[in-house]
Amino acid sequence: MSRTTSKKRLLGWLADAALILYFVFALFPIAWMVILSLKPANQLFSTYFSFSPTLDGYRTVLGDSEGIPFVRFFVNSLVVSLGAVALSLLVGLPAAYASARWRFKGSENLMFTLLSFRFAPELTVIIPLFVLYQKLGLFDTYVGMVWVLQLVTLPLIVWIMRSYFADLTPELEQAALLDGYTRKQAFFKVAIPLVKPGIAAVSLLAFIFAWNNFVFPLILTSNEAQTVTVGALSFLGGDRPKYNLTAAAALVSVVPPLLLALTIQRYLVRGLSFGAVKS
Amino acid sequence: MGWRLALRPYVLIVPALLLTCGILYPFGLGLYYTLFDFSASKPQPDMVRFENYETVFTQEAFWNSAWVTVLYAVGAAAVETLLGVAVALLLHRSTIVGRVLEKILILPLMIAPVIAAIIWKLMLQPSVGVINYLLRPFGLGGVQWTDTPTGALLSSIAVDVWVYTPFVAILALAGLRSLPTSPFEAAAVDGAGWWYTFRRLTLPMLWPYVLVAVIFRFMDSLKVFDIIYALTEGGPGDSTVVLQIRAYLEAIRFQRYSFGISYTIVLWAVVYLAAMVLVKHLGKIQRKAAEVAAK
Numbered sequence: 001m002s003r004t005t006s007k008k009r010l011l012g013w014l015a016d017a018a019l020i021l022y023f024v025f026a027l028f029p030i031a032w033m034v035i036l037s038l039k040p041a042n043q044l045f046s047t048y049f050s051f052s053p054t055l056d057g058y059r060t061v062l063g064d065s066e067g068i069p070f071v072r073f074f075v076n077s078l079v080v081s082l083g084a085v086a087l088s089l090l091v092g093l094p095a096a097y098a099s100a101r102w103r104f105k106g107s108e109n110l111m112f113t114l115l116s117f118r119f120a121p122e123l124t125v126i127i128p129l130f131v132l133y134q135k136l137g138l139f140d141t142y143v144g145m146v147w148v149l150q151l152v153t154l155p156l157i158v159w160i161m162r163s164y165f166a167d168l169t170p171e172l173e174q175a176a177l178l179d180g181y182t183r184k185q186a187f188f189k190v191a192i193p194l195v196k197p198g199i200a201a202v203s204l205l206a207f208i209f210a211w212n213n214f215v216f217p218l219i220l221t222s223n224e225a226q227t228v229t230v231g232a233l234s235f236l237g238g239d240r241p242k243y244n245l246t247a248a249a250a251l252v253s254v255v256p257p258l259l260l261a262l263t264i265q266r267y268l269v270r271g272l273s274f275g276a277v278k279s
Numbered sequence: 280m281g282w283r284l285a286l287r288p289y290v291l292i293v294p295a296l297l298l299t300c301g302i303l304y305p306f307g308l309g310l311y312y313t314l315f316d317f318s319a320s321k322p323q324p325d326m327v328r329f330e331n332y333e334t335v336f337t338q339e340a341f342w343n344s345a346w347v348t349v350l351y352a353v354g355a356a357a358v359e360t361l362l363g364v365a366v367a368l369l370l371h372r373s374t375i376v377g378r379v380l381e382k383i384l385i386l387p388l389m390i391a392p393v394i395a396a397i398i399w400k401l402m403l404q405p406s407v408g409v410i411n412y413l414l415r416p417f418g419l420g421g422v423q424w425t426d427t428p429t430g431a432l433l434s435s436i437a438v439d440v441w442v443y444t445p446f447v448a449i450l451a452l453a454g455l456r457s458l459p460t461s462p463f464e465a466a467a468v469d470g471a472g473w474w475y476t477f478r479r480l481t482l483p484m485l486w487p488y489v490l491v492a493v494i495f496r497f498m499d500s501l502k503v504f505d506i507i508y509a510l511t512e513g514g515p516g517d518s519t520v521v522l523q524i525r526a527y528l529e530a531i532r533f534q535r536y537s538f539g540i541s542y543t544i545v546l547w548a549v550v551y552l553a554a555m556v557l558v559k560h561l562g563k564i565q566r567k568a569a570e571v572a573a574k
Contacts, residue, residue: 016376019369022362022444023380026387029398029441032409036401045407087298095295098288110292113299119550121502123523124543125302127530128309131317150298158295183287212391214505219531229391233509236397243401250397254390261389268385269453276491277450278457 036247044243057248066235066242069223070249073231077253079142080217080227081210084149085157085203092157093199097187099158100165111162114155118274122215125151130219140221148216153206156274160205163275164198165191201267208257228253313541319534331541340517340525341542348521348546350432351507352500355439360493362440363447364485370448371455381452388445392438396509399438400425428518431511435519438506443499447492454488455481459572483571487564494557501550522546 036044038053061070099107129148130139138144168191176186192199217227232253235246264271270278313331315324335341370377370384387395402410403424411420425431458481466476504523507513513520513528520528522542530539 012372012374015369015372016374019366019377019380022366022369023383026441026445027383029395029402030386030390032402033398048409048412091294091298094291098291102288104288106296107288107292110296110299113303114295116551117302119498119502119554120306121523121526121543121546121550122504123526123530124309124540124547125305127526127536127540127543128305128312130531131312131536132305132308147301151302154295154298154302208389212389212394214391214393214508218508219527229393232394232397236400236509246397246401250394254394257389257391258386261385262382265382265385269449272446273450273491273495277453277488 033247033251036243037251039244041242041244057244058252061235061245061248061252066245068231068234068249070228070231070252073226073228074252076142076145076221076225077211077227077229078256080145080149080225081207083142083146084153084210085206087146088150088153088157088206089199089203092154093161093192096158096161097165097191100162101170111158114158115274117151118155120151122151123219126216126219133220140224140226142225144220145217145225145227148220149210149213151216152209152213156206156209156271157202159274160202160271161195161198163270163278164195168194197267198270201264202271204260204264205268205271208260211257309540310544312537313544315537317537319536324537327537331538332545334538335541335545340520341545343517344520344522344525344542345549347432347517347519348501348503351436351439351503351519351521352497354432354436355443355500355503356493356497358436358440359444359447359496360489363444363492364451364489366444366448367451367455370452384445384448386445387442388449390442391505392442393505393509395442396435396438396506399434399441400510403434425511426515428515431515431519435503435507435510438510439500439503442506443496447489447496450492451485451489454485458484462572480571484568487561487568490557490561490564494554494561497557498550498554501553502546522549 035049035051037057038055039051040054040056043051060066061068064071095110098104099111126148129144133139133144138147172194173186173190176190177183181189211227212229213227214229217225217230221227221230228249232246232249235242235249261268312324314326314328316327316330317324366384370381390398402408405411405421405423405426408424410424411422414420414422423430425434462480462484463476466480471479502523503521504527507519507521507524508527511519513524523546526539526542526546528539529535529542533539
């Protein structure tokens with residue numbers, strides 16, 4: 001008896017140890033980035049774990065002193081990601097509601113076209129846009145970026161909000177209609193408040209994906225509307241590798257998504273799987 | 280009033296429809312461009328019909344890229360699935376360690392893939408990177424990670440695995456938590472062992488959840504761009520030039536727009552076919568899982 005329990009306990013420890021091993025793999029790069037970003041320039045390569053920490057790296061990155069306007073890139077990321085999410089919500093919520101409530105011609109086609117955007121190679125759309133934007137004067141502009149980011153945010157918002165609306169029983173709205181609400185009031189005063197947590201979560205997730213996007217700003221912006229993901233990479237260029245600055249820039253650009261992610265844990269499953277898996 | 284009611288759903292989707300058309304337009308335009316020889320050096324292009332596609336399929340570079348892409352996608356999706364499911368099973372035990380770690384499981388997934396590649400590039404640097412420093416006591420201090428063809432491909436896959444394993448783990452964990460309890464109770468009453476329960480109950484019922492994750496991961500890694508661009512830029516040589524990187528080089532670097540788009544159209548067709556096959560398989564797996572759960 002005692003032999004089986006001690007064997008069980010040993011297995012339990014091994015399982016925990018395996019789990020910890022995975023999390024070392026998952027967290028070490030983040031920790032190492034923090035360490036690297038705090039190193040002074042003269043201790044970059046001479047030491048690994050013992051050094052005199054300094055915020056100089058952050059000062060340089062945020063002080064634009066390397067000729068890379070990182071603060072502006074950060075503001076750009078903020079503007080285009082917020083703009084993209086706002087436009088997608090405005091356009092996507094009514095569409096999600098309509099396709100969850102009524103079966104009608106065209107709605108399924110629209111839904112699957114939107115889903116196919118999620119799986120289309122980005123360059124198929126970007127290369128023609130690259131040519132088109134230069135003709136239209138949308139190259140390197142906020143409007144151009146918000147437009148193309150719909151490819152990321154719109155399918156996400158429509159598909160996930162549809163699954164939230166579909167989970168609401170129509171009887172609630174019908175009761176509201178019987179109470180003399182108009183259909184519009186039923187939508188705004190009954191349906192929307194009930195799916196509010198869903199809207200909040202999907203907006204944050206869409207924001208994160210828009211923020212993390214790299215290939216759109218890489219090709220469709222050059223300096224004015226460039227974002228942090230492209231900006232962080234430019235610290236790697238040049239003659240001498242500036243590891244501490246690269247790490248500081250990388251860390252600054254991952255702070256917003258990381259903080260937001262921790263607040264929407266509960267809603268992530270549905271969001272990540274486009275509503276295909278509910279928790 | 281009646282006709283207005285019938286029109287309502289259409290009115291609601293009109294804005295989304297317009298926006299979708301705005302995205303479909305460049306896609307259609309791209310498709311149209313592939314029939315021409317449009318490039319920066321030839322702004323007044325001539326119609327060449329399917330010549331671009333013929334060139335794509337007869338180029339050795341295409342077959343090399345296709346092969347690298349498949350290796351990358353299969354490798355990344357396979358490792359992420361195994362590791363992700365393992366992590367989910369370990370977390371499902373809900374020990375104290377597990378409950379603490381679960382809260383930070385998501386972190387790598389929320390880091391932009393390009394930033395992840397930058398972090399790993401710094402760590403994998405052969406002479407001053409921290410990985411070789413940590414490996415030195417084991418006599419492995421001189422690995423040339425991204426400087427050899429095989430090393431570069433494996434390193435890229437490793438970054439993909441680092442970023443996306445939490446994705447599989449999160450979906451699998453949600454699956455594990457939503458499994459019906461009665462089949463497990465029945466098995467426990469019958470005195471079934473851990474392995475039997477796992478193989479006959481957990482795995483078949485969990486598989487639909489895992490397959491959703493696999494579909495997302497496989498299709499996404501077929502069109503990988505960010506990680507490779509930042510980590511290896513396709514090198515050394517042509518060893519990590521996946522299809523989207525090749526399309527980027529042709530269309531943006533060499534400014535042969537038509538030819539570059541042709542590459543992405545071919546890739547799009549491959550992704551579409553893969554999706555059809557996988558989704559069909561998903562339906563079959565879901566029915567099987569429902570049977571097991573009903574028993």
